[in-house]
């Protein structure tokens with residue numbers, strides 16, 4: 594993947610900028626970075642706290658030649674790349690809360706927002722937006738129990754550039770492996786080695802009937818495998834959310 598990185602002082606959202614550039618025909622591998630976001634986007638319509646110079650706000654534009662049904666797995670590929678890069682850089686125990694939150698010591702230090710665009714039902718582009726909390730010491734009240742930064746968790750200030758370089762180079766490697774099979778069959782084991790939910794009891798917040806079960810791994814399509822007294826259930830990312838029994842991950 595040839596990467597061209599575009600850096601901005603301030604953007605409303607690197608995902609919004611990436612979409613704009615995608616529509617102008619920018620190629621696979623384009624990377625957008627901003628020092629701050631004024632309207633950082635989180636999942637489920639939430640905002641992403643994006644104070645100036647505190648975190649990494651980055652989006653990778655991809656034009657994968659694959660059926661749209663497989664694209665959601667890119668978000669797990671990105672989570673793996675971020676987990677690996679942060680592990681190498683901080684030498685800390687980093688985990689992934691399925692499907693794509695990066696956790697250190699029960700605090701979410703990174704979120705990933707993947708968005709896809711189709712033309713006539715065919716893949717046009719995918720953007721993978723990655724937000725890493727690096728230097729933050731405070732968070733808004735509603736995030737206080739959940740969010741952390743590399744600084745709050747490791748008591749060290751890391752250089753954002755080194756982490757960005759690490760994420761991009763890991764992502765490139767994992768993307769190539771994923772692309773060959775167009776599933777997670779070759780990445781499942783390493784993903785599970787980071788999975789905070791593994792062999793833990795989880796609450797699946799299914800909007801119809803929430804239920805409890807033990808998470809035992811992921812499928813090669815990236816679903817979470819949850820064993821319940823009623824049998825095995827496969828949970829698709831995006832449809833439901835998974836929580837620990839006593840809080841965000843535990």
Ligand code: BTN
Pocket residue numbers: 605606607608609630632633634635636637639641649650651652694703704705706722723724725
């Ligand atoms: C989440 O809610 O967990 C996902 C958060 C994703 C935030 C990143 S920051 C860079 C990119 N641009 C955005 O507007 N959002 C993503």
